[in-house]
Amino acid sequence: MNEHSRPSLPAGFMRRLPPLVALAYFEVAARTRSFAAAAKELSVTPAAVSHQIKALEEQLGVALFIRHHRRVTPTAAALSILPRLQDGFAALVDAVDELRSQGEAKDVITVCAEPLFATKWLVPRLHRFYARHPEAEVRLQASLHSVDTAPGGPVTAAAFSRAGIDLTIRFGYGQYPEMNSSPLLAVALVPVAAPGTGRNTITEVLDNGALLTDNTAGRSNERFGWREWCEAAGESFPADAREHHFGNGLLALEATLTGQGAWLVCPELVETELAAGTLRRLSEVALPCRFHYFIVSPERASPRTIVTDFRDWLLDERRLASGQPIGTAVPG
Template sequence: MNPRRLTPSMSLLVAFEAAARHCSFTKAADELALTQSAVSRQVQALESQLEISLFKREGRKIELTAAGALYQHELSAALGRIRSATLQTIAFKEEDGPLNLAVLPTFGSKWLLPKMHEFYALHPRNLVHIHSRIIHADNPSSVGDMQAIICAGKGDWPGYVSHLLLQEKLIVIASPKALADNPGLSLDDITQHLLLNVVSRPNGWSDWFDLNNLDHQKMRTGPSFELTAHLIQAVAAGIGIGLVPDILVQDEIESGTVVKLFGPTQSGRNYYLTCAARYQHFPAFKTFSAWLLSLPS
């Protein structure tokens, strides 16, 4: 088959995609700043090149054929990727362009955001758009097409470039109210309390029991929370005892809302600033990463 037939010109494809989206040559013409007849001619030229009808025409009404609907579905996604790639490429000339950053919600609010005023003091023209995301430790791509990601894991994600920010250390916390009758809580006393959990760390307490040679059969598993911030609030309310990263609960410890019982211990996970390899030279990422990695750990 002639390769030219399989690669119609962009003007024909754009005209068809707009007409298919609106089911109207007139609305497509308005969007593209063309005349209705020009859009109609471009769609006819595309149909002639493909040798198939993409629209059913009844008077002034148009409706996609089955082939046209399939073509629109595939073409819309392809044109979307082309437009996105073009915007990203244009952004490379903007040294102070914005950065889209996905970050774990509690880490963002507890650790990153209190420091961002320092970044803006040094780089007042650079904007960082922060998107709170639940990020899977084994799959940072789950957040979608972000130019930068801060997540926890082992940092060995194929296709990503990762920079170590912090080693994660876990501590056991409780509400002072929960310890009123037993302020000198021992390791064995842990088994008398509900153990609160974060869903992204299902084996957290099991690993901690192993580390401290405690009997798993005595473990009182409590409710799970999607956000570490919610777990901390539950601990403060006296619902149970929590196992949390120490950097996420410093404010509550200093205020006396919760107290540290045991730890810290290494979790085996660390926090990383990472990005898909294609973004590693993106000017906004280079500016932000240079600042972030210069902070004391």
């Protein structure tokens, strides 16, 4: 439903509504099933909660709670409206947050990406965004919360609002209903190692057993590691191989650079090290991954200009990386 197809509110609708504070007190009391717990959450007294609920019941002409000696139970009528009331409050919070973000910081964008991508792909390119938009401020967060745990993931406009995120570069499946989503970088893993470590071929690495694994995508059921790479390369995975596991790509990168073994990585994320010779590819065999990097932001009828600008710049960077002129279409 777009903004033009939404039904108009009836004239004088505010006069039909009870005070919003009373509805808010009711929502907390019904959710917690306790006037005392509601009072604690709202930082008021239980008597204040009881007073607001009683006034609301009188105005609506319906009982909302059954009072017991030391507890309350929401009535069937209360429980029937609670989910819709909660949805209404959530929509109000989202709308106010959007207005606040547009009014207070129209040139500020908060972006989230997983640590390796944020550090090795995004940060080295940011100067080009600032050259295009010198008035902008990018607040970059590096977090594994931008990695999918399942198709669709916990990716909703409400989740973005709670986290204060405007746009995320997600590492995942690409299935994000009701979100703006564009593919940014396909991922295929190749084995790399530091030169001069005595592990100059993949056969030596497999024989030695020093296999480094980045567990970034391990929060999902996807598996694209050494066993899968060996199968793609026609190699036998050694039964006595030792894998050293790291919680994110930056840790695995440091271990690789210091000669601790070989690592499977997307080469676009270590292009600086490959160009400088501090890392070398051990094989041309690449393992395609189901996970890609996607640009994701809430779907809004009128997105903030800074969000649109940042998305457009990311897609231009994708075109540059693929050797295409800016302004041409990039295949998904």
